[in-house]
Amino acid sequence: MGGEEGPARQKAMELLVRYGEALGAEKLVDTNNVCGGISNDPFTRKYAAEAEDFDAVFSEFNLDSSVRVAIPRVKAFTSHLITGMDPEHWQIQGVEPAAYEYNQRREAFCSRIGIQCINTCTPYLVGNVPVKGEHCAWMESSAVVYCNSVLGARTNTEGTESVGASMLVGKTPYWGYHLDENRLGTHLVHVDTDVSSVMDWGLLGYYVGEVVQEQIPVLDGICGIPNISRLKHCGAAAASSGGVEMYHIVGVTPEANSLDEAFGGRTPEYRLDYGRAERKKAYDMLTTATDPEVDFVVLGCPHYSIEQLWEVCRLLEGKRVHSNTSLWIFTPKPLKDHADRQGYTKIITDAGGVLMTDTCPAIGRVHPKGAKVVATDSAKQAHYLPPIMGFETWFGSQADCIQAAISGKWKGELK
Amino acid sequence: MKKIVLFGRKVARGCAEGEALVTRQTLSGWGGIDPENGTIIERRHELRGQSFKGKILVFRGAKGSSGWSIAFHRARLLGSIPLAVIFKEMTSKVALGTVVMHIPAVTNLDQDPLEVIESGDWVKVDGDRGIVEITKRNEG
Numbered sequence: 001m002g003g004e005e006g007p008a009r010q011k012a013m014e015l016l017v018r019y020g021e022a023l024g025a026e027k028l029v030d031t032n033n034v035c036g037g038i039s040n041d042p043f044t045r046k047y048a049a050e051a052e053d054f055d056a057v058f059s060e061f062n063l064d065s066s067v068r069v070a071i072p073r074v075k076a077f078t079s080h081l082i083t084g085m086d087p088e089h090w091q092i093q094g095v096e097p098a099a100y101e102y103n104q105r106r107e108a109f110c111s112r113i114g115i116q117c118i119n120t121c122t123p124y125l126v127g128n129v130p131v132k133g134e135h136c137a138w139m140e141s142s143a144v145v146y147c148n149s150v151l152g153a154r155t156n157t158e159g160t161e162s163v164g165a166s167m168l169v170g171k172t173p174y175w176g177y178h179l180d181e182n183r184l185g186t187h188l189v190h191v192d193t194d195v196s197s198v199m200d201w202g203l204l205g206y207y208v209g210e211v212v213q214e215q216i217p218v219l220d221g222i223c224g225i226p227n228i229s230r231l232k233h234c235g236a237a238a239a240s241s242g243g244v245e246m247y248h249i250v251g252v253t254p255e256a257n258s259l260d261e262a263f264g265g266r267t268p269e270y271r272l273d274y275g276r277a278e279r280k281k282a283y284d285m286l287t288t289a290t291d292p293e294v295d296f297v298v299l300g301c302p303h304y305s306i307e308q309l310w311e312v313c314r315l316l317e318g319k320r321v322h323s324n325t326s327l328w329i330f331t332p333k334p335l336k337d338h339a340d341r342q343g344y345t346k347i348i349t350d351a352g353g354v355l356m357t358d359t360c361p362a363i364g365r366v367h368p369k370g371a372k373v374v375a376t377d378s379a380k381q382a383h384y385l386p387p388i389m390g391f392e393t394w395f396g397s398q399a400d401c402i403q404a405a406i407s408g409k410w411k412g413e414l415k
Numbered sequence: 416m417k418k419i420v421l422f423g424r425k426v427a428r429g430c431a432e433g434e435a436l437v438t439r440q441t442l443s444g445w446g447g448i449d450p451e452n453g454t455i456i457e458r459r460h461e462l463r464g465q466s467f468k469g470k471i472l473v474f475r476g477a478k479g480s481s482g483w484s485i486a487f488h489r490a491r492l493l494g495s496i497p498l499a500v501i502f503k504e505m506t507s508k509v510a511l512g513t514v515v516m517h518i519p520a521v522t523n524l525d526q527d528p529l530e531v532i533e534s535g536d537w538v539k540v541d542g543d544r545g546i547v548e549i550t551k552r553n554e555g
Contacts, residue, residue, distance in 0.1 A: 019511050019514050022514050043489050043492075064515045140481055157483075157506070157508055159484030159511040159515075160485040160488070162507075176506075176507055213441055213476075214477075240479060240480075243476075243506065243508070285459075362446070384480075387458050
């Protein structure tokens with residue numbers, strides 16, 4: 001911390017030490033996998049407009065330093081998470097030209113210091129797939145829970161300031177999910193209803209997160225093997241209703257070959273059941289709309305996988321989105337490039353929808369003009385859109401949402 | 416006036432005193448608060464519509480998005496943060512959020528602060544020594 005590596009890395013170490021002390025961490029651990037970024041919200045844009053340069057913005061928001069320090073290249077491999085707008089479709093998203101120009105400056109700065117501009121909440125869909133045991137410093141609650149639970153890599157939920165510090169020095173506090181003993185289950189969830197569709201997995205995650213809050217649920221009684229789309233939805237939902245950063249599924253996830261392994265031989269602190277009644281409760285919690293006239297359909301939170309793009313195109317091909325309704329689908333840019341090649345972008349465009357990248361309505365606060373009633377297949381989006389955007393929200397399956405996009409009316413129900 | 420003293424662990428240094436705002440629930444940062452005025456906006460939250468600005472915020476812990484720290488960081492730059500925080504459950508979100516607010520913070524108290532402290536009580540937080548002193552509003 002002597003400052004021999006320059007003032008920015010010194011500020012980074014000072015912040016990590018203050019943060020580590022607050023946590024009660026005994027030391028820092030090396031990391032070479034950081035996911036985070038520079039905010040692209042109105043507040044940061046206003047700050048940037050008045051600041052000397054981007055180094056000053058990074059100093060305040062990514063190093064908690066009101067003193068501007070020159071920012072050197074990152075030391076750890078770093079991926080940029082989701083941002084505030086689509087760099088191609090920003091105009092239909094209602095983004096002001098000044099905000100677009102800020103975004104271009106922000107991205108140029110990120111590239112200059114060596115941050116990979118993949119701009120997605122799902123880095124694991126586009127090649128950043130940490131290995132079991134790898135120490136990471138990730139933000140984005142849906143990515144954190146995927147990293148810990150599905151991949152068996154190790155990260156706490158970091159914030160904008162700590163990822164800024166970690167990328168510059170390649171360290172993170174050795175605390176929480178970096179230690180074996182903190183990765184064991186606390187709650188046994190006995191699942192005694194069929195959980196098979198992507199929607200089912202979102203409902204399960206949302207209910208369990210609401211009950212366990214930030215603890216570690218162990219899901220037992222699951223039949224079959226859930227795939228990426230299902231686990232992506234489950235974790236994102238549990239991290240929204242509660243603060244779940246890790247869960248186990250007995251016989252599926254890498255640290256839960258058995259119930260005994262998931263709990264480390266201990267007795268579960270709590271037991272809960274998940275059946276038809278609990279599933280219904282989650283569904284009701286996620287629905288805030290009463291008006292069946294849907295004017296905005298949001299798909300792709302967390303960003304859609306290739307499989308989900310394939311599925312949505314099978315439903316949309318040859319159909320036409322209702323004249324009073326907008327359909328926006330979100331995916332990482334590298335998967336959009338694939339969709340272009342595969343003909344999916346054309347199917348979506350021909351139907352009157354738009355395939356977008358880099359953002360989502362809750363993060364970017366982007367929406368079609370005048371939108372009030374939203375339909376989404378994402379429990380996370382259904383959780384956050386009402387408080388953030390004031391939208392009434394319907395939650396359902398991908399098929400329910402596409403039907404709403406085509407007819408302009410919500411007809412989904414819990415089956 | 417009845418005074419109660421609780422002993423715990425320093426999270427962030429400094430001393431402050433003021434009126435308590437207490438919730439037994441966890442708080443979301445991004446999507447849970449409005450940094451402009453420190454108001455809790457989360458749907459179904461028991462403190463929805465109330466502001467922690469200028470209060471001693473006593474809460475269970477943090478939940479939700481990893482935008483927790485940046486939401487409270489913005490609130491600091493806008494002058495809408497609490498005077499100090501007391502919380503029960505340590506997480507990376509609440510630790511970082513507390514650090515970037517630059518206010519005193521204490522956790523691991525020897526009695527449950529959510530049982531002992533009620534909204535409206537006068538609370539002194541000594542972040543350097545990890546001590547909380549409560550003057551009950553309704554007694555004495």
